[in-house]
Amino acid sequence: MELKEAGIGEGISEVIVTTKSASGMPNAAPIGIITVINEGTGEPLHFVKLYKGSQTLANVLETNMLAANVTDDAVIFVKAAFEHLSEAHFADFAGVPVLAKANAWIAFTSVLIEERSDYLHFQVLPRAVKINRKEIKAINRGLNAAIEAAILATRFDITKDEREKKEMRKLMERYAEIVKKCGSRREKEAMGILKEKFFKGSGF
Ligand SMILES: Cc1cc2nc3c(=O)[nH]c(=O)nc-3n(C[C@H](O)[C@H](O)[C@H](O)COP(=O)(O)O)c2cc1C
Incomplete structure (x- = not known):
C-alpha cells in the first residue's frame, strides 16, 4: 500500500499517532513514522520507535494497532504531547481512534521487531488509508x-x-x-x- 499520496514519504514523517487501550480509551501523541525504501523492490517499509513509559507504547502492546494522523497543526502537536485530548477530538477509522480534523488517516497493524533498553522498535503495516483533504503549502x-x-x-x-x-x-x-x-x-x-x-x- 503506497502512503506517499497520504503524506508519508521517505525519511521520518512527524504525525499524531492515535491508539486505544484494551478497554477502548483513546490516546494521541506526536510520533515519527520512519519510512525506508527497500533497495531490492523499491517498496517503502514503515517503522516506529516507541520510548518506554508512554501510553502509546502501552496501548500498542495491548492492541497491536495504531493510526497515523497527518496534520500540520502545531497546537495539536503540543497538546497531544502534553495534555489529554478530549473525546470530542476523536473519530473512528477502521476500528482505531483517529483525530477527526486530520488531513489523512492511516491505520496500521504493529509487529514488534526489537526491544532496546529505552525503546521498542516496531514495523507497522498499513491496512487502511483515507485522505480527507489535500493541502498545498509552502515551507513555513x-x-x-x-x-x-x-x-x-x-x-x-x-x-x-x-x-x-x-x-x-x-x-x-x-x-x-x-x-x-x-x-x-x-x-x-x-x-x-x-x-x-x-x-x-x-x-x-
Ligand atoms: C514532533 C515529535 C515527535 C516525537 N516522536 C516520538 C517518537 O517517534 N517516539 C516516541 O516514543 N516519542 C516521540 N515523541 C515524544 C512523545 O510524543 C511524548 O513522549 C508524549 O508525551 C507521549 O505521550 P503518551 O504517553 O500519551 O503516549 C515525539 C514528540 C514530538 C513533539
Whole structure:
C-alpha cells in the first residue's frame, strides 16, 4: 500500500499517532513514522520507535494497532504531547481512534521487531488509508521551528544534566525567535503553551 499520496514519504514523517487501550480509551501523541525504501523492490517499509513509559507504547502492546494522523497543526502537536485530548477530538477509522480534523488517516497493524533498553522498535503495516483533504503549502520556518521546540520540550523534563538544559534553553530561544518572525497565529499559540508549561521560571 503506497502512503506517499497520504503524506508519508521517505525519511521520518512527524504525525499524531492515535491508539486505544484494551478497554477502548483513546490516546494521541506526536510520533515519527520512519519510512525506508527497500533497495531490492523499491517498496517503502514503515517503522516506529516507541520510548518506554508512554501510553502509546502501552496501548500498542495491548492492541497491536495504531493510526497515523497527518496534520500540520502545531497546537495539536503540543497538546497531544502534553495534555489529554478530549473525546470530542476523536473519530473512528477502521476500528482505531483517529483525530477527526486530520488531513489523512492511516491505520496500521504493529509487529514488534526489537526491544532496546529505552525503546521498542516496531514495523507497522498499513491496512487502511483515507485522505480527507489535500493541502498545498509552502515551507513555513515557523511551523518547523514550533515542531522542533515541541520535541525539545518533551526531552527537557527528562534531561538531568544542567549544562545540557542550558543548551536546550538557548535552542528554545532561537526557535521562539523564528516562530515570532515566520509563524502563523497557530504556531505562536503552540509556542505560548510550551513557554507556559516548561520554561516558566527557568530563564526562558
Ligand atoms: C514532533 C515529535 C515527535 C516525537 N516522536 C516520538 C517518537 O517517534 N517516539 C516516541 O516514543 N516519542 C516521540 N515523541 C515524544 C512523545 O510524543 C511524548 O513522549 C508524549 O508525551 C507521549 O505521550 P503518551 O504517553 O500519551 O503516549 C515525539 C514528540 C514530538 C513533539
